[in-house]
Amino acid sequence: NQLNILLYCILTCLNVFFPNLDFSWSTELEQNLKDVFQLSTFRPLQLKAINLSMSGKDLFLVMPTGRGKSLCYQLPAVCSEGFTLVVTPLVSLMEDQLMYLKSIDVEAVSLNASSSKEHAKMVLAEMTDSKAPFKLLYVTPEKIAKSKLLMSRLEKAYNAGRLSRIAVDEVHCCSQWGHDFRPDYKLLGILKRQFPKVPLLGLTATATGSVLKDCQKILCVPEPITLTASFNRTNLYYEVRLKDSNSDDSVSDISALIKERYKDQSGIVYVFSQKDAETVSADLQGKGVNASPYHANMNPEDKSQVHRKWATNKIQVVVATVAFGMGIDKADVRFVIHHTISKSIENYYQESGRAGRDDKPADCIVYFGFNDIFRISTMVVMENVGQQKLLTMVDYCQNVDRCRRSVIAVHFDEVWDDEGCNEMCDVCHYITVDITQHAKDVVQIVELAGSLDEKLTPLKVTEAWMGKGPAKRRKMIQTTTLSRLEVEAIITSLLLQGYLSEDFSFTPYTTYFYLKLGGKAPLLKNQSHSITMKMRRTGLDANTVSTTQQTVQESFRQEAFGCISRD
Numbered sequence: 157n158q159l160n161i162l163l164y165c166i167l168t169c170l171n172v173f174f175p176n177l178d179f180s181w182s183t184e185l186e187q188n189l190k191d192v193f194q195l196s197t198f199r200p201l202q203l204k205a206i207n208l209s210m211s212g213k214d215l216f217l218v219m220p221t222g223r224g225k226s227l228c229y230q231l232p233a234v235c236s237e238g239f240t241l242v243v244t245p246l247v248s249l250m251e252d253q254l255m256y257l258k259s260i261d262v263e264a265v266s267l268n269a270s271s272s273k274e275h276a277k278m279v280l281a282e283m284t285d286s287k288a289p290f291k292l293l294y295v296t297p298e299k300i301a302k303s304k305l306l307m308s309r310l311e312k313a314y315n316a317g318r319l320s321r322i323a324v325d326e327v328h329c330c331s332q333w334g335h336d337f338r339p340d341y342k343l344l345g346i347l348k349r350q351f352p353k354v355p356l357l358g359l360t361a362t363a364t365g366s367v368l369k370d371c372q373k374i375l376c377v378p379e380p381i382t383l384t385a386s387f388n389r390t391n392l393y394y395e396v397r398l399k400d401s402n403s404d405d406s407v408s409d410i411s412a413l414i415k416e417r418y419k420d421q422s423g424i425v426y427v428f429s430q431k432d433a434e435t436v437s438a439d440l441q442g443k444g445v446n447a448s449p450y451h452a453n454m455n456p457e458d459k460s461q462v463h464r465k466w467a468t469n470k471i472q473v474v475v476a477t478v479a480f481g482m483g484i485d486k487a488d489v490r491f492v493i494h495h496t497i498s499k500s501i502e503n504y505y506q507e508s509g510r511a512g513r514d515d516k517p518a519d520c521i522v523y524f525g526f527n528d529i530f531r532i533s534t535m536v537v538m539e540n541v542g543q544q545k546l547l548t549m550v551d552y553c554q555n556v557d558r559c560r561r562s563v564i565a566v567h568f569d570e571v572w573d574d575e576g577c578n579e580m581c582d583v584c585h586y587i588t589v590d591i592t593q594h595a596k597d598v599v600q601i602v603e604l605a606g607s608l609d610e611k612l613t614p615l616k617v618t619e620a621w622m623g624k625g626p627a628k629r630r631k632m633i634q635t636t637t638l639s640r641l642e643v644e645a646i647i648t649s650l651l652l653q654g655y656l657s658e659d660f661s662f663t664p665y666t667t668y669f670y671l672k673l674g675g676k677a678p679l680l681k682n683q684s685h686s687i688t689m690k691m692r693r694t695g696l697d698a699n700t701v702s703t704t705q706q707t708v709q710e711s712f713r714q715e716a717f718g719c720i721s722r723d
């Protein structure tokens with residue numbers, strides 16, 4: 157092993173100068189990639205990870221969901237003597253992998269709580285048999301923790317040189333700081349302690365530096381190399397929409413999106429609770445969307461039927477809780493809509509990451525509702541740093557000063573270049589505009605009305621500024637050519653920034669809302685005073701940005717959440 161590591165280091169250095177230089181296993185790798193896995197090229201970091209693992213190095217591989225982590229241990233398994241032990245958290249994940257490996261004629265077996273006695277006996281016997289055909293042995297962490305028989309067999313296989321590699325899938329489950337902690341993962345340190353010479357490969361789609369440090373300690377891996385692929389899924393468009401928590405407008409909006417923008421395209425709608433899965437699914441069905449619910453409380457047959465029908469495009473949309481998660485590997489998912497925010501950015505990244513696995517454009521939209529923050533908050537109250545993580549998700553939704561992608565990238569400690577978004581998020585469609593002159597024009601209209609002892613409703617101010625007021629008044633003010641939506645957005649902004657304020661008038665029958673000068677209006681007399689606001693650029697592709705309705709909503713939102721400072 158040490159010779160291999162030395163060889164790897166020398167060859168890596170030489171590779172810089174001689175890119176075609178190969179390792180002893182390179183030809184076999186290339187061959188099996190094509191012949192067995194039927195893939196023509198490696199994706200970024202796959203070859204590097206495989207070469208490191210083949211050289212005997214312990215490795216943590218952090219690679220976005222759907223980028224091909226499994227190949228990084230399956231291909232080495234096929235190219236090595238003996239077998240690779242794969243620890244995976246869910247039996248369903250295991251079954252998917254076994255089915256896939258069977259379809260490409262790679263021998264693999266599993267041991268879990270539902271394995272029959274005969275099957276377990278056969279597998280345990282074959283572990284030490286040099287003629288046994290299997291290349292991968294999938295086990296749950298519970299099995300490692302509870303089965304002394306398995307550990308004793310692993311020890312025998314290790315001593316016989318048959319345990320070639322250990323892969324720990326979803327390695328972040330080791331750490332309580334991770335988003336999916338599983339107590340049995342805490343016990344996996346036994347593997348490296350008992351089998352120190354076997355290289356370990358920990359795989360995860362989402363783990364911050366501190367989570368990985370924790371995993372390293374728990375797994376007793378002395379000096380792992382960490383390879384981190386970029387989190388930037390360039391084909392995904394990220395968008396946040398405001399949700400009025402007191403109405404079901406969001407469901408109407410979602411159904412309109414599915415029927416128009418995503419007509420005949422496959423997608424997922426994530427919801428907060430099992431009850432929401434049932435009701436949102438029923439609402440969507442009522443609006444003519446081919447949707448089905450999915451949650452942990454359904455019986456296993458119903459769940460696998462929904463999954464199967466969705467995978468074969470007989471159901472267009474699955475309305476699911478997070479139970480519809482690991483192991484979902486449908487390539488052509490064109491949209492992942494969150495009816496409710498996720499409980500952390502890690503969760504959101506993983507859930508939304510199920511879109512666009514075929515590298516074609518796909519949308520990730522989250523509906524952000526004020527009340528949802530508190531619903532989730534009570535759910536995560538028992539979790540370590542649950543509130544902190546939830547707030548990072550809220551910040552992702554609320555912050556319109558930073559590109560959505562940059563928030564995700566920075567969260568995962570990735571060095572980020574703002575150009576990396578390529579305008580593939582809603583925030584990057586906003587521009588900061590100077591509205592000082594507009595503000596002066598509007599304030600002049602309200603001021604003039606005041607001097608004439610008139611009161612103007614917001615509608616009257618809008619119309620006056622757009623030149624629709626009485627002709628003699630038009631001559632006294634500066635009218636605008638801006639669109640109505642822009643005019644409304646600017647007036648709202650001035651109201652929220654304090655340049656205008658409300659002037660209520662009560663009658664026995666109704667209450668009138670007029671606009672009057674706000675406390676900050678006098679600042680506009682100062683030549684050096686300027687005001688800005690964020691606005692969505694106009695003239696953008698209707699397929700990737702929201703409707704005009706959204707423009708107004710967004711501008712309200714930025715102001716309402718105080719994204720523009722009140723200077």
Ligand SMILES: Nc1ncnc2c1ncn2[C@@H]1O[C@H](COP(=O)(O)OP(=O)(O)OP(=O)(O)O)[C@@H](O)[C@H]1O
Pocket residue numbers: 195196197198199202219220221222223224225226227360361483484485
């Ligand atoms: N080099 C490659 N070229 C083309 N397709 C690939 C390549 N490597 C893997 N894939 C495909 O990418 C898909 C996702 O792979 P895989 O399931 O290993 O992803 P993953 O990173 O483990 O995702 P998850 O985090 O969801 O488990 C699979 O369909 C796989 O066949």
